[in-house]
Amino acid sequence: MTVQIETTANNGVNTEALMGARDAFAQAPEAAAFTFRSTCSWVDGTESSNEINGYFGLGQEHTRPASFVINSDHPTVFAARDTAPAPPEIVLSALASCLTAGVASVAQHRGIQLNSIKAHAEGDVDVRGILGMDPDIRNGFGAIRVRFEIDADASEDDIRALVAQSQKRSAVFDLLTNPTNVHVDLA
Amino acid sequence: MRHISTVIIGAGPAGLAMSKCLSDRSISHMVIERGEVANSWTTERWESLTLLTPNWQSRLPEYCYTGEHPDGFMSMPQIADYLHGYATSITAPVEDRTTVEAVTAQGFGYRVSTDRGDWTCDNVVFANGACGRAQVPSIAQALPAGIAQLTPQTYKSPAQIARGGVLVVGASASGTQIAAELLGVGHDVMMSAGAHIRVPRRYRGRDIQWWMDRSGVLDARIGEVDDPDRARRVPSLQLIGDAGLSFLDLNTLQARGAEVTGRMVGLRDGLAQFSGSLANQCASSDLKMRRLLRGFDLWAASQDLTDLPPVELHPVTRLPANPRLTLDLANGRIRTVIWATGYAPDFSFAKLPIFDRKGELRHSEGIVGPGLYVLGLPLQMRRKSALIDGVGADAEALATHLEHHLKIRAA
Numbered sequence: 225m226t227v228q229i230e231t232t233a234n235n236g237v238n239t240e241a242l243m244g245a246r247d248a249f250a251q252a253p254e255a256a257a258f259t260f261r262s263t264c265s266w267v268d269g270t271e272s273s274n275e276i277n278g279y280f281g282l283g284q285e286h287t288r289p290a291s292f293v294i295n296s297d298h299p300t301v302f303a304a305r306d307t308a309p310a311p312p313e314i315v316l317s318a319l320a321s322c323l324t325a326g327v328a329s330v331a332q333h334r335g336i337q338l339n340s341i342k343a344h345a346e347g348d349v350d351v352r353g354i355l356g357m358d359p360d361i362r363n364g365f366g367a368i369r370v371r372f373e374i375d376a377d378a379s380e381d382d383i384r385a386l387v388a389q390s391q392k393r394s395a396v397f398d399l400l401t402n403p404t405n406v407h408v409d410l411a
Numbered sequence: 412m413r414h415i416s417t418v419i420i421g422a423g424p425a426g427l428a429m430s431k432c433l434s435d436r437s438i439s440h441m442v443i444e445r446g447e448v449a450n451s452w453t454t455e456r457w458e459s460l461t462l463l464t465p466n467w468q469s470r471l472p473e474y475c476y477t478g479e480h481p482d483g484f485m486s487m488p489q490i491a492d493y494l495h496g497y498a499t500s501i502t503a504p505v506e507d508r509t510t511v512e513a514v515t516a517q518g519f520g521y522r523v524s525t526d527r528g529d530w531t532c533d534n535v536v537f538a539n540g541a542c543g544r545a546q547v548p549s550i551a552q553a554l555p556a557g558i559a560q561l562t563p564q565t566y567k568s569p570a571q572i573a574r575g576g577v578l579v580v581g582a583s584a585s586g587t588q589i590a591a592e593l594l595g596v597g598h599d600v601m602m603s604a605g606a607h608i609r610v611p612r613r614y615r616g617r618d619i620q621w622w623m624d625r626s627g628v629l630d631a632r633i634g635e636v637d638d639p640d641r642a643r644r645v646p647s648l649q650l651i652g653d654a655g656l657s658f659l660d661l662n663t664l665q666a667r668g669a670e671v672t673g674r675m676v677g678l679r680d681g682l683a684q685f686s687g688s689l690a691n692q693c694a695s696s697d698l699k700m701r702r703l704l705r706g707f708d709l710w711a712a713s714q715d716l717t718d719l720p721p722v723e724l725h726p727v728t729r730l731p732a733n734p735r736l737t738l739d740l741a742n743g744r745i746r747t748v749i750w751a752t753g754y755a756p757d758f759s760f761a762k763l764p765i766f767d768r769k770g771e772l773r774h775s776e777g778i779v780g781p782g783l784y785v786l787g788l789p790l791q792m793r794r795k796s797a798l799i800d801g802v803g804a805d806a807e808a809l810a811t812h813l814e815h816h817l818k819i820r821a822a
Contacts, residue, residue, distance in 0.1 A: 253768070367733065381698060388695040391688065401687035403677045 233377075237332035255282050262294075270304045271297040312349060312365065319396045320345040323370060326390030331376060336386065339375040346370075368400060415439055417813065418523045418532045420514075420760075421539035422448045422505045424471060425787035425802040427494060429536050430503040431472045432810035438817065442538075443525060445510040448498045449491040451540055455564045459592055461486050461652030463584060464620050464798060471497055472803045482618065484652025514761045519820065520782060533820065534782040534813050537772075541788050541797050543757030547750045548580075550678040555740050559747045563589065566749060569596045575746035576600070578683070578738070580675050582607040583646040586751030587659045591651070594667040601738065601745065602664055603685055605674030609660045609696040609728065610648050614704060615711075616720045618654065626710040628703075629795035633776060636790065643790045646753065661693065661728050672734040681741030685734070693728035700725070756788060777809050782816055784809045 249256040258281035262274045277291040296311050298304035309317070320343040331338050347365035354363045374383050391397045417433060419426045422444035433440045444450060461484035462469070466476040469485070474497045485493060498505055506527070513524040520533045545562035554560060559573060563585040569592060579590040582604035594600050610619050623629045636642045651659045661671050673692070677684035708722050738745065758765075758772055765780060767773050774785050776792045785791065786809060787802050795801030 381701060384694065385698050385702075388691055388698055391691040392695065397688070397691075401673070403684050 233332060233335045233337040235328045235332045235338045237329045239329060239333045242329065243333075257281070267295075269297070270302070271295065271307050312347060315365075315396075315400070316345040316347055316368070319368065319394075319400060320370060322394045322396035323372075323387075323390045326394050327372070327374065327386045330386050330389045330393070331378075334382075334386070336382060337377040339377070340373070341375075342373040344371045344373075365400075412529060412531055414531045415441055416532060416817065417441075417534040417536065418443060418521075418530055419536040419538050420511050420523075421537070421787075422494075422498065422503065422507065423451065423538065423540055423787070424469075424494065424497075424799045425540070425806065426536070426538035427497050427501065427503050428471050428802045428806040429538055429786055429810065430505075431474075431501045432806045433813070434501060434503075435472075436810060436814050438810075438814060440504065441530075442503055442505045443509050443511055443523070444505055444507045447491075447495075447507050448505060449494040451542065452487050452494075453491045455542075456487050457563065457566050457589065457592075458487070458568045460588070462490055462799075463648070463650045463652050464800065465618050465652075468620055468624065468798070468800045469493060470800050470803065472806065474500060482654060484654075511760045514763065516763060533817060534784065536809070536813075537756075537758055537761070537779070537783075537785040538787055539757065541756050542754035544755050545750065546753045546755050548675070548752055550675070551748075551750060553678045554748060555681045558740060558745060561747065561749050563749070563751050563754075569593055569598070572598065573746040574598075576744045577747045577749060578603065578675075578740075578745045579749045579751055581605070581751030581753065582649065582661060582671075583751065583753070584648060584650050586749070587649050587661075587664060588651050589749055589751060590664055590669055591659060591667065594664065594669055599744070600664070600669040602661070602669045602671045603673065603675040603683075604661060604671055604689060604692060605686070606646055606692055607661075607696055608646055608648050609658070609700045610650065610703065611657050611700075611723075611725065612650060612654060612659075613657060614707065615723055619648075619650070622707045624800070626707055628706075629793070629798070629801065631794045633790055633792055636794070639790065643788075645789075658725075661730075662726070665729065670735070671730065672738075673736075678740070681739060683738040683740050685736050685738070687734075687736060689734045690730060693730060697727045758785075777805055778812060782813070782820075784813065 258279060260279045262276045264272050264274045266272050272295070274294040274296070275291045276294065278285060278287050280286070294314065295308035296314060297306055297308040298310050300306045324341055324343050327341055328338060345368065347368040349365055350361045352358050353361035372387055374386070376383055416438050417440035419429050419440060419442045422442045426442050426444070427448070430440060430442050446454060463484070465481065466478065466483050466485060467481040469476050476493070510526045511523060512526060514535055515522045515524070517531050520531060521535045523530045523532060523535060545564045547562060551560060561571070566589055572593060576599040577593050578601045579586050579593070580603045582602060586602070590600050590602050612619060614622060633639050649660050656663070665671055671689070673686035673689035675683055676686045711719055756772070763780070765773055765783070772779065772785060774791065777785050779785055786805055787797055789797040792805045792808065793801055796805055
């Protein structure tokens with residue numbers, strides 16, 4: 225009962241490099257310790273701007289040639305200027321991006337050609353929580369749903385398996401489904 | 412100091428199979444057993460447990476089940492009798508009630524120190540089982556005082572369990588069986604389920620082990636397995652040795668009144684925290700089961716098996732719309748926690764540099780080092796390596812290697 229899969233799929237993911245990294249980290253697990261960073265500056269009102277550049281990994285600091293910028297604000301219904309997405313929307317986009325990258329990587333590894341992927345992420349928030357009106361209502365998402373539209377040269381079960389595996393290996397899915405110790409302090 | 416060619420540690424199926432293979436090669440050996448033959452089956456399991464494999468599948472080198480119920484499942488006293496019968500039939504040289512305290516290097520061989528004296532030997536075979544230690548997560552230390560904690564090794568029967576709620580952590584064979592037993596006597600049971608492997612006991616009129624055996628799934632060599640490290644960590648099948656029960660899965664437990672939630676991931680201030688990933692764990696498990704059963708269907712079609720009932724489809728795992736993410740363990744509802752979170756082998760007696768950085772035994776298909784072997788670990792050589800039915804072939808291969816090793820040393 226062995227199934228041979230022709231690995232002619234090209235989803236633009238270098239899985240050979242990723243599998244090589246797995247072997248390298250097995251020999252030197254300390255190299256697998258990464259630290260990511262984002263530096264947020266207040267702009268005005270509820271608007272802020274994140275600069276993302278350096279990170280630590282493979283035992284050393286890495287600097288990108290140019291920084292990435294992610295701005296955030298709040299919608300006008302919260303009496304804000306709505307110049308950028310709200311932070312929870314950025315979290316949804318991070319989840320959708322993480323799962324989508326996972327689907328592409330797993331599909332490449334399994335030799336499945338992808339034609340298109342669209343992930344629709346939505347999360348429910350009862351804003352009475354953040355307004356401090358009811359201690360029984362949490363601030364964060366009460367539930368998050370992601371709906372994938374995937375066109376790939378594979379059976380429905382194989383596509384479902386891609387989606388399942390992407391969740392198992394996703395950093396952001398883990399962040400949202402499991403607790404994390406968060407330490408916030410003055411510099 | 413007494414000397415013997417080979418010391419086998421453990422007189423269970425693996426140790427006895429190895430003894431048989433060494434006797435066939437006229438290699439002098441002894442089997443050291445801390446209790447009696449089949450000790451862990453009789454002292455470290457719960458009372459209602461039966462084997463998960465049918466009687467016909469308890470095949471050992473030149474020994475098999477000859478009773479009237481080849482499709483039945485042995486109780487723990489029955490498997491103990493069965494293994495005592497094997498030890499007698501092969502005249503295994505068992506030194507029982509002898510506990511190994513240390514295995515150390517000595518000259519070109521080893522020294523095995525026991526509570527009844529020391530031996531030197533050329534070879535040592537660790538056959539003391541894959542389930543020597545029940546694994547308990549570190550969060551267990553934070554459990555509020557007053558909540559009883561058990562593992563599948565210390566759980567014996569419902570008589571031990573205080574009235575009230577039980578949180579069973581782990582949804583593999585041990586966890587689902589114990590949860591079902593406690594639901595049966597009226598306990599309020601909460602099941603925390605992480606990764607699990609859902610399979611039906613019977614499929615298309617045959618036991619699942621018949622399919623695994625005949626289709627060749629169990630014979631797959633470790634070299635043919637995609638990711639051996641991951642495959643060795645796959646949890647046990649959600650099975651019970653009861654041909655009358657088609658599934659012992661999360662659907663069955665919920666139908667009997669259990670509340671199901673995700674993997675337990677934290678415990679702070681008396682509040683247990685569960686992962687929100689249950690839906691994906693169940694979806695993955697349903698997909699894996701479908702893939703396994705479709706593989707059996709394809710195999711059956713290729714074999715022209717005409718006497719089989721038609722293909723069966725199974726409903727997906729049903730879940731609460733919003734599985735709970737927290738549980739207050741301080742409010743008195745939960746009186747007992749059962750950590751059915753897996754087992755690890757116990758080779759702590761080995762004072763040798765044979766463990767990796769996670770403390771796991773390094774070996775290649777059971778060969779640990781010169782004259783040092785392990786038998787009975789999951790997928791150590793084949794998919795069936797940890798089954799009673801699998802240790803025979805592995806013992807045969809290791810005995811051949813061991814014999815060769817002795818000849819090289821003698822030369």
